[in-house]
Amino acid sequence: MGMTRVTRRRSRHEEEENDTGRRDMRKQRTRRALLDAALELMQGEQSFNSISLREVARNAGVVPTAFYRHFRDMDELGLTLVEEALRALRQMMREARSAPLPATSLINRSVQTYIGYVQANRDYFQFLAKERFGGSRALRTAVRQGTALFISELATDLARFPTANRLSTEELQMISSLIVNIMISTTEQLLDLPPDNDAEVDWLHDQAAQQMRLVFLGSMQWKPKSEREKQKALAQG
Template sequence: MPSVTESITEKLEQVAAGRETRGQRTRIALQEAALRLLGHDKSFSSLSLREVTREAGIVPTAFYRHYQTMEELGQDLVADSFLALRRMIRSVRSEGLPVDNIIGRTVEVLVSQVHANRLHFQFIARERYGGYSSLRLSIQQEIRAFGADLATDLARFPMLDRWDAESLEMLTTLMVNAMVSIAEQILDAPLNDAKVEKDIIRRAERQLLFISLAVPAWRPAKLAK
């Protein structure tokens, strides 16, 4: 049985190719309906199945052809929210840019994704510390997977290729937590306030640069011996 992330990946690829099935269109309609309702400052746990199906324009019984519970729908939304961001950040790291350029491009991609998928990010920010425990766990797993992607790529860089797993994990945790904080600041900022957003981006780039500057000074345990 494919994982939630794999099923979302397959779904997005088929939709992009124009080959989505009727069932997939219904699944997407349910996800979009939930996001629209959540856009009215509602928590996911407060949504009812009937409310979501009414918003999606389908009968309640059709819901059970795709999900057994509302929590399963929420887990699909979690996976969907992280998928495009992970792909785009990975593409930035593969461009071979200098560190300061990579940081700038990473922040640029993150901010653009927050704007393009605002409802997804609002959902993640709201459910990260509340609501269903299963959704909190899914979000934590996605954040860890995000960090694991980053650690795999960083391990190829000179100097970092000699770091032990624990040191790489600490570095990626700092970076991922910083990116999560940046996303939340963008969400909390007044809409269309270019000055506030510019200041958030400036501070975000500096924060990530400070983290990267500590790399040459760090001596992992296996190098310190």
């Protein structure tokens, strides 16, 4: 009986911080619950600034005031969501880039990968799509900067193709923004489909792939500004 119950707790020094701490764990758990609750609420008809703090808290199984232990206000939560979504997107790009280039049917494989990724992260993309125009200035510019970076990275990827030597940086940017447009449009159409409508998804795939092929065909025929001026000078001389 008299035995002292010794639940000896490891001090920070004996074990090097590999334990997340039961409190931090709990904190991260409800933080995540809040973020997920917001994402889930946006799957319906609501847009981000039409969902209330109380709704989010309720949906996360927590009292409204607990919200403030994690975010200053809804805007801060929104920015966190944008950050997460864009980070995930960048990671996909990095992986896709590291893979060896299968020169044959490159477009088909890329489109396939991208569509699969969107399907797997539907809620994030739903959020991005809505806030790309609906949201506060802060959210909007965050999303926009993300896609701008996306375009630039794609441009540098395109520059590695042998046939891209003739094109200037601006022209490459113009082309890759065109391609990103196709991806965005495809994404939007994809999100408006029931997730398991395979036939329609396949159609979207084909449509996007065709459009990209057409863009590449156009790029091959594109007369760079420099050449066009050369030609003009020749005609006049």
